[in-house]
Amino acid sequence: MADGLSFKRAKAFRRLMTPxxxxxWNALRAGRLNGCKFRRQHPIGPYILDFYCAEAKLAVEVDGAVHxxxxxxxxxxxxxxxxxxRGVKVVRVRAIHVKDxxxxxxxxILTVVRARRDAG
Structure with missing residues (x-):
């Protein structure tokens, strides 16, 4: 479970998302990806995940060059x-791939979500 500080940091991160x-997020929000529900800047323990699908226990991280x-x-x-x-699968996508x-x-992402749902 995330602590109060993680929730405060996650809220701040939501306002500071990279392009x-x-x-x-615009493509994932509100079930736009085949009805899959994602949260953005979701805290789990000491970490804040870029995007999280609870149904599939899937974290999607957008990685820039710093990674x-x-x-x-x-x-x-x-x-x-x-x-x-803790049962959360992490997939990483390059920022440039999101852009291009x-x-x-x-x-x-949809393929991974479906595989996780079908396996679970």
Missing amino acids: PEARL DQPEQAAHDQRRTAWLGE ELEGVLGF
Whole structure:
């Protein structure tokens, strides 16, 4: 469960979304992806997920170039492992792909959601 600080940080992050995050949110919000319900900047434990589908226990992270840095990549791996121990699958999409190939990104996310629902 997230603490009060995580909820405050998540609220602030919702106002500070990057352009690729805002673009993806516009495509995911209000069940626009085949009726799948997503939350944005959703806190779980000490982490705030870019997008979260509770039904599929799926986190979608939009990664920019900073995630190529070794320190950030190591942090991302620890975070993914921690979430995985709690049954949350993390998928990462590149910000540039959200910008240039949104339909492909949405198709990928929908495939993962369906696989998670069918397996669960």
